Amino acid sequence: MEKKEYNHPVSLRNIQITDDFWKNEMELVRKEIIPYQWEALNDRVEGAEPSFCMRNFKVAGRQNQERRDKGDAFEEPAYTFRGFQALPEDMEHLEDKFYGFVFQDSDFYKWVESVAYSLTAHPDAELEKLADEAIDIVCAAQQEDGYLDTYYIINGKDKIFSNLRDHHELYCFGHLAEGAVAYYEATGKDKLLKAAMRFADYIDNYFGAEEGKCKGYPGHEIAEMALVRLYEVTGEEKYLNLSSFFVEERGKRPYYYDGEKHPEKIEKGKENELRYHYHQAHVPVREQDEAVGHAVRGVYLYSGMADLARLKEDDSLYDACEKLWDSIVNEKMYVTGGIGGTHIGESFSFPFDLPNDTAYAETCASIGLVFFARRMLQMKPLGKYADVMELALYNGILSGMALDGKSFFYVNPLEVLPKACHLDERKWHVKPVRQKWFGCACCPPNLARLLSSIGMYAYTEKEDTLYIHLYMGSSVKKEIHGQTADISVASGYPWNGDVHVSVTGCFAEFTVALRIPGWCKEYQVEGISDAKTEEKDGYLYITKSWSEGESISLHFPMEIRVLEADTRVREDVGKAAVMRGPVVYCLEEVDNGENLSLLSLSADGELEECSLEIAGTYVKAVKAEGFREESVENGTGLYQEYHKKKKVPVILQYIPYYTWANRGENEMQVWTRVE
């Protein structure tokens, strides 16, 4: 790993997404999610649990002012909050206290981050004004010492950082920093950024390796990568070092969390391993070689580790990242790019334990996997990282949002029988239809911030090279020896694999590194006769001096593929999944009738693509030859002598996995028996 290899995301200010597919997703964020979420943050969504988010900031700000007015002394209200505070009957008569989850502040930070990205792509003075005013409210809650978490400001600051494991102060800070950097980069306004820095300084004074400082670290990771981002925009080394401290401290013994008082009882004999695994704090990070615990926390940590490995040129930390990457991708990832095999602790399960119908596969976890992948790509541009990024994006992440952008999945199962979701408590986490919003609203805003910043994942650059990791209609500006190259990409992704890249405005030689998707066996390329080319690690490096308007064309044939799983994935033995290009397909009851478990895919059968309209959206679907096995329902006993079943040839109608559950509640299945 040599530093010269490093690349970094292209600023969103230099990217314009023009693509039908992704532009549509970004417009859903802009037109649907951001306005809706603003209403949610202000408790104005009828029928939804109130967020209390902006309300808490206002209360904290007012108390702040009152305290300033009368001098200093803090009131110390009764200290009874933890988890969600039940909704009061009457919103009008709320007391001036903290309501909602302990991490409620982060809702605003995620919102403002999405707003920032959206403003970059689509300036909107009204939205910016709204955000500025909201930032004023948030900043008014900040304490004079820089501390900013309304839960503790309202409930009593004497208890700050007393429960790092379960409370989310450092998590909220992380989102504050992410949002503040994004808003600064989008608008040049630094009020929120300064607030984030002041809080970061406060935290830096509180935590650290130096004697007398607290040796704790976040229970829910994100501050690690957020501090790096703050460092990258401010140049303040202390933020980088604080991030490093949090990462290095994790998992040391004696466990820091043992010194905290936690309200719940832990089952005897399970005090240690399980609880610490959940937080990835079971051993120091360099000794971690299996992805365990809460999946979102995991990939957030690994993302921060990758940032640090890059910036500190730390090979052993990179090695740990690579082991964790392999653990996920080779043992713990669904074919959709979903991660988290169990809802218990929203966690990774043991290797190869990837049940389809009880999957957790949280939208946020796949988003975090994209964060992790991009950071690995920054160090080593290997196609395998971008392949996973692409897989997660087009499947396990997009499935998190309805085609109209109005409802969301937290959990993305690979097999659903709606009846089971309603009647079987083991599957209550699996919803057969998307929901409007969540009390614990992490997935929709996380989707919003990812989709509206998709360009930061499509492109990275270094001095003389532009990496194109994801194909989408877009144009990118890149400085090359004082000239501004304007690189345009046109693509039929994800429905066809034609890619055209053209350059204007620059005559100097530079390199475009085009990713060759792992799913593509053979590709064609045109327009490179005068170029130096090299294919390496899943990228085609094309180095040339570009004539004005000259273009190169790539074609990645999107054949329909039938996939099998490692046979250690017990639930998929004897089954197959269908993909085409980056898109995973599934069967839905509405197309294929009920009892999907009776269907099988013909191993020798024809597969052909077709166009299909799903809830107003046209997609490429797949028709496949298969069979429907006769059903045996005799009503007078469950078991009878085995007989060879009649199998009626049928045409299986596959649809893109991410479009499922857009036509009402019905059965769905990704892995189908094959014969």
Place this chain on the structure above:
Amino acid sequence: MEKKEYNHPVSLRNIQITDDFWKNEMELVRKEIIPYQWEALNDRVEGAEPSFCMRNFKVAGRQNQERRDKGDAFEEPAYTFRGFQALPEDMEHLEDKFYGFVFQDSDFYKWVESVAYSLTAHPDAELEKLADEAIDIVCAAQQEDGYLDTYYIINGKDKIFSNLRDHHELYCFGHLAEGAVAYYEATGKDKLLKAAMRFADYIDNYFGAEEGKCKGYPGHEIAEMALVRLYEVTGEEKYLNLSSFFVEERGKRPYYYDGEKHPEKIEKGKENELRYHYHQAHVPVREQDEAVGHAVRGVYLYSGMADLARLKEDDSLYDACEKLWDSIVNEKMYVTGGIGGTHIGESFSFPFDLPNDTAYAETCASIGLVFFARRMLQMKPLGKYADVMELALYNGILSGMALDGKSFFYVNPLEVLPKACHLDERKWHVKPVRQKWFGCACCPPNLARLLSSIGMYAYTEKEDTLYIHLYMGSSVKKEIHGQTADISVASGYPWNGDVHVSVTGCFAEFTVALRIPGWCKEYQVEGISDAKTEEKDGYLYITKSWSEGESISLHFPMEIRVLEADTRVREDVGKAAVMRGPVVYCLEEVDNGENLSLLSLSADGELEECSLEIAGTYVKAVKAEGFREESVENGTGLYQEYHKKKKVPVILQYIPYYTWANRGENEMQVWTRVE
């Protein structure tokens, strides 16, 4: 349903079991379980959680005496117990308070019931003396008013019957009555029976339809059938009526339990249905047509309902029983006779939801199903009831105990990957090896009382008919018009289907009704040339005057059968199970190698029986032609292009399901893919 049809169990005093198979099981109860359990009841088993059972009786008895000595007034200690009280560090310094589960008293009652049955088959003066002394200790704890539950006697009687839903006073009473009746019938000693009657009288004064009486009913059913048993041995109508009151009151609205204060919080929106379903209290019993909730509670209730239907000649109650029976057998029963598809609430899941690897299938629930079946048989001798009784006995019940009688399963899964049981919290209820004892010790003593009274399920009689429901080497005495017929049965069950019945000591005409197993397609019978015979509802009725020593012979060919499940059982689609006679078979890793999911059974292949020794026991095993699919483990990614798998022909070694997990921890599977 006409009363003349009714039959009743033959007294154990008139049955001698001589069978190799069942005598062995009874001897394990006598030699292993009863002595071990006595040690457990007295907290003398090293490494096991103490039971505190006898200790609580002693403490209650001593406090009782002290109260008597000083007059009356109760002390009212702090009222802090619920569920299991954590084990004190030092047994020597226990305070005089209640320890253990609220239902700890029942451990003794179950023990004494097993002792009673064992004494009947195998008189043992020393054991009887031990039981008598223990009964003295128990009876000393009884209050002067008849109340007898040490949890409330020790903690304060002002709270009795205040939490019928969760506490187990009426459950403990039910076991007291069952144990007391059994001990009286075995020994003629009535001390414990009188104690049970005094407590029953107390309960009868407290609960009832009359104004001013409490309208509650047991949270954990058993009192319903126990009161019937008490009625049958005492002739006291009030006990029958109290049972009827409990059954009829259940599920009425407003819900009785709503008037109780329960400590736990119930999730909003789920207050009613789920909690009441758990207790089968969601609607009145006559409106229940689906078996729901805690499976053991369910079948205990249905057993009581069947008793009442018979004794009260209540057709509508019988109809309810029949609907519930059908619900279980046609929609909710594993092929092993296991019931309870989910560990959540140890409950029935929704129809056809019978997952193999997360099954609950509690040993006690299958035992309760046998109770229910026997009672249905008493009303209508239909082969279908005895078929289920037989199925549960030879499979889902016997699997609950190791071949050496020294360890036990609570949960009887149909598929086990040991790694998953250790690493996946969703399967923590599934144990890959049997355990020595349980803190909540319901299954081992329940097994003990069933196995040692097996004759009460093998035979029922009415005036001129002896029903033989289960075949085992045994002899039965039956009074026929003043003569004592001695009916001997010899049988090779469960390994061969030869049955010989001979009669001595009686020349009068009477009927022997021999069950024709549902699994038997064609049978042969000899020695009936001079008899009136009728085949009806799964029984062959042979009526004749028996010459001394004359015998009839039946032969039920035990062919190996390959079974399929109703295709609505999603987990079993494309799979088959193997049976031979009443025995269900399974594959174990120790015989078939790891990754059992890669094996398949050849639909056209040969199946042949063979003898096999398992942990010192010889059984009939089955060898079957099948295949092992090539494993795909490439280590560099979970998914790859599908290819037709090589399948190596293998001989699958099937063993009786009940003998699994006697050769160390390993994979097991009942349902195997078939092709």
